[in-house]
Amino acid sequence: MNIGFIGLGIMGKPMCKNLLKAGHRCTVYDIMDAAMDEAAAAGAIKSKSAAEAAGGKELVITMLPNSPHVRQVVMGENGIMNYMGEGCIFVDMSSIAPLVSKEIGAVLADKNIEMLDAPVSGGEPKAIDGTLSIMVGGKKEIYDKVKDVFLCMGSSAVYCGEIGAGNTTKLANQIVVALNIAACAEAFTLSKKAGVEPDLVFAALRGGLAGSVVMDAKVPMMLQGNDKPGFKIDLHIKDLNNALETGHGVGMGLPLTAHVLEMMQQLAGDGLGGKDHSVLVKYYEKMTGESLKL
Numbered sequence: 001m002n003i004g005f006i007g008l009g010i011m012g013k014p015m016c017k018n019l020l021k022a023g024h025r026c027t028v029y030d031i032m033d034a035a036m037d038e039a040a041a042a043g044a045i046k047s048k049s050a051a052e053a054a055g056g057k058e059l060v061i062t063m064l065p066n067s068p069h070v071r072q073v074v075m076g077e078n079g080i081m082n083y084m085g086e087g088c089i090f091v092d093m094s095s096i097a098p099l100v101s102k103e104i105g106a107v108l109a110d111k112n113i114e115m116l117d118a119p120v121s122g123g124e125p126k127a128i129d130g131t132l133s134i135m136v137g138g139k140k141e142i143y144d145k146v147k148d149v150f151l152c153m154g155s156s157a158v159y160c161g162e163i164g165a166g167n168t169t170k171l172a173n174q175i176v177v178a179l180n181i182a183a184c185a186e187a188f189t190l191s192k193k194a195g196v197e198p199d200l201v202f203a204a205l206r207g208g209l210a211g212s213v214v215m216d217a218k219v220p221m222m223l224q225g226n227d228k229p230g231f232k233i234d235l236h237i238k239d240l241n242n243a244l245e246t247g248h249g250v251g252m253g254l255p256l257t258a259h260v261l262e263m264m265q266q267l268a269g270d271g272l273g274g275k276d277h278s279v280l281v282k283y284y285e286k287m288t289g290e291s292l293k294l
Helices: 012-021 033-041 050-054 067-075 098-109 123-129 140-150 165-193 198-205 213-224 233-249 255-272 277-288
Strands: 002-006 025-029 059-062 089-092 114-117 132-137 154-161
Touching: 002 012, 002 050, 012 025, 012 033, 012 123, 025 033, 025 050, 059 067, 067 089, 067 098, 089 098, 089 140, 098 114, 098 165, 098 233, 114 140, 114 165, 123 132, 132 140, 132 165, 140 154, 154 165, 165 198, 165 213, 165 233, 165 255, 165 277, 198 213, 213 277, 233 255, 233 277, 255 277
Parallel strands: 002 025, 002 059, 059 089, 089 114, 132 154
Antiparallel strands: 114 132
């Protein structure tokens, strides 16, 4: 398939590389030349602008930081909506506010351009090995056309409903992940404070009901003192803010989400916003003086 791919960050670059490995032709754009050079080394075609990357393509994918970036790339000055032809499919794989997905989808529909919102979960490791979980909103028949492309980047691509449903599902995912990391940080710091080694607690808990994919991925990072970002605190703050905005929009409070968001905001204020979200454990380290690092 002839694909325009815009956004080659921590997630976008390996996702694009997996499309190339699967035999798709990818024309790429990113504001960082080094990211485009790396993609080009893997077989991509570099472009000088997002508009050039999108022009004349069957499928255009964006993987950008947040709602304003997607809105600007699609609908701003020199926006790609003016370069995608009728019948083109636009897939936004960024994690943004569902209402913005709906807004962009409505604008594109007036130009006979179909849109899917298809955010991902799994972080950089799963982006690299092509096992992301992809949550998709839009028309079912358009999802069916693109599903095989999704499965070049992920191990699952689940249809969730109309446009915006993908990002609503992703917000639910981000709430569960954030609260799970916070719970692990709190529980394992408690064990250390009470004199029980956290690696032994980890070995005991991971096979039981408390065990989870999040625990298996993030507690070893806490124990190793590894804060290399698979998913940054700053990005999780963005997602939880979108979750609160969405919750307030439908008349629902999210008290647990709000509390963990405040914890993350404190860490960002301490200069840790660019670190992996597993550094939530630092919140408890600062509180108790206990470090989980072995």
